[in-house]
Amino acid sequence: MTALVTLVALLPLVGLVGSTWASPRWRATVGLGTAVATTTAAVTLAARVHGTAGAGDALVRLGGLELGLVADGFAVAFVLTTCVVGLAVAAYAAYEDLVARWPRPRGYWPTFLALWACLHVLFLAADLLTAYLMLELIGVAGAALVALGGDRPTLIAATRYFYAELVASTTTLAGLALLWHRAGTVVFADLATVDAEGLALPLAIVTTGLLLKVPLVPLHGWLPPAHALAPSAVSPVLSAVVVKSAFAVLARLWFVGLPDVVTSHAAQLLGALGAVAVVWGSINALRDRTLKLLVAHSTVAQLGLLLLVIPLVAGGGSEAWAGGVVLGVSHGLAKAAMLLAAAILVEDLGRSQVADLAGAAARRPVAVLAFGVAAVSLVGLPPSGGFVAKWYLLVASLEAGQWWWIPVVVLGSLLTAGYLMRVVKVAFAPAPPELPVTPARDARDVIALVLAMSTLLLGLRPTELLELLEVASPFPLVGG
Amino acid sequence: MTGLVVVAGLFVVGLVASFASPAVRGRPWALAVLAGAALLGLVLAAPGDAAGWWAVGAAAVTLVAMVGFAVRLARRVAETAPATSLDDERW
Secondary structure, three states: OHHHHHHHHHHHHHHHHHHHHOOHHHHHHHHHHHHHHHHHHHHHHHHHHHHHOOOEEEEEEEOOEEEEEEEOHHHHHHHHHHHHHHHHHHHHHHHHHHOOOOOOOOOHHHHHHHHHHHHHHHHHEOEHHHHHHHHHHHHHHHHHHHHOOOOHHHHHHHHHHHHHHHHHHHHHHHHHHHHHHHHOOOEHHHHOOOOOOOOHHHHHHHHHHHHHHOOOOOOOOOHHHHHHHOOOOOHHHHHHHHHHHHHHHHHHHHHHHOOOOOOHHHHHHHHHHHHHHHHHHHHHHHHOOEHHHHHHHHHHHHHHHHHOHHHHHHOOOHHHHHHHHHHHHHHHHHHHHHHHHHHHHHHHHOOOEHHHOOOHHHHOHHHHHHHHHHHHHHHOOOOOHHHHHHHHHHHHHHHOOOOOHHHHHHHHHHHHHHHHHHHHHHHOOOOOOOOOOOOOOOHHHHHHHHHHHHHHHHHHOOHHHHHHHOOOOOOOOOOO | OHHHHHHHHHHHHHHHHHHHOOOOOOHHHHHHHHHHHHHHHHHHHOOOOHHHHHHHHHHHHHHHHHHHHHHHHHHHHHHHOOHHHHHHOOO
8 A cells, every 4th residue: 555655645746747848738638637647546545545444654755854654534535635626626727728728827737736746745644744844835836826827916915825824834843843852753643652741832833833824813814815816727726625734734733643732721712713713704705795705705714614623522522523524525625616616607707796796697507506506515504515514513512512612603604605695696696688698618617516516425425434534543433 | 942042032033023024025034034943943953863854954945945935926026016015015
């Protein structure tokens, strides 16, 4: 399994080299081919981990630098999400390049594939140093992709995003250094065996850095403009997967590396910040007039919901661990589908305001359907992955005796329904007289719909993902 | 202990400067101080063996790349901006 883990981690780098040297005609073909090959390798790895119920591991040596990788259920779940989203975005971008023949900046494919490789290594990272190095590179690649938009507002958004990333990275590194000094190791599994005394401060510093990267309210100011202004083949990856990278490191550090250092007060504080994010992000989404900005503020709210997992897991709710990962996966799939659909609608109508979407359902029915199905999952309605995730969170709240998170989850769902149904309602309104209503669709609409439908598949068949999560899980098994 | 105090002091200076700096153009250099402090902390904390030095080297390379990219982004913003409005760009 070692070779397979290494292959999954590094295969996008082969495509990076290929797409860098390929002529413009072949760049998209190389990128899409790499996406297919990487996804195939990741599915094979997931099947192997699921089948053998054992985690794989690997050690990648770059000179004297050793990057430890471990493919447990948690890591593989996020790698698979990255692949599904990455493949959809690659197909979307390849369609625009190869069929529609729209010009795309030269740096897109190499940077996209570099980001993909870094995400895989981060999710598989067995130690904090590897995770930290990947977080840095993800920050560079993410901001570079946003900056491909090229105009002044987009460049400013990319710059702010990157400044926040740099502050977060240096804060994380400072905490990592202190942790290494006091514990003598930064390997997650080894950290669990060292004396917890004196590790609270480094954990707090690393956590602060990671929360800025997630980002959590009130450290979130950079996210909405960066995600809203990013090119349409970039923002889905940022909103669906990149924002989960810091959360994955946080979860590993808190619950695999240093569970004895984590206090219930600290966990409750993170949960409270998450609750604020749910309300703050949702209120902003309700007020937003621009479609992509609305979806970006929705990401802030959904990330707050994800943070509720921290106090619930710390309180002994093993269902929260499963609920958190299912929420991360289902949000990733739904948000990517929603952003792809939003980009199609904005491009087709030539308008970015929510109020100007009247007639969208008549013109691009498949894209509106994709948006609606994705909304079902984000709200948490059955039979979607979002419903399964929120069910687990509610059960975990009751089991951990932390009932006060239940109103947050319910309120978050109601507010999500409020701002997303506003979009759907306008989309079904009659088109203005000057707008032709001939229904149209192309491959991109279908890509967005397939991605959205995958959230329903997750809701109907969550068993495989839950079984995968049990592989080398730090928490007891959950009921299917 | 002295090392820790120096690192902490530099870090606070970098952090304050990063948030206080009003101009897009000036902030990368405040961030460079911040990055330098964190890197110095890693140098002091890492084990003195080859693996430790490789780790420090890798962190240094990525940090230099990040600061370099920040400078480049700031320049690109400056190229697209009227000079008078540059100082008003706050995050």
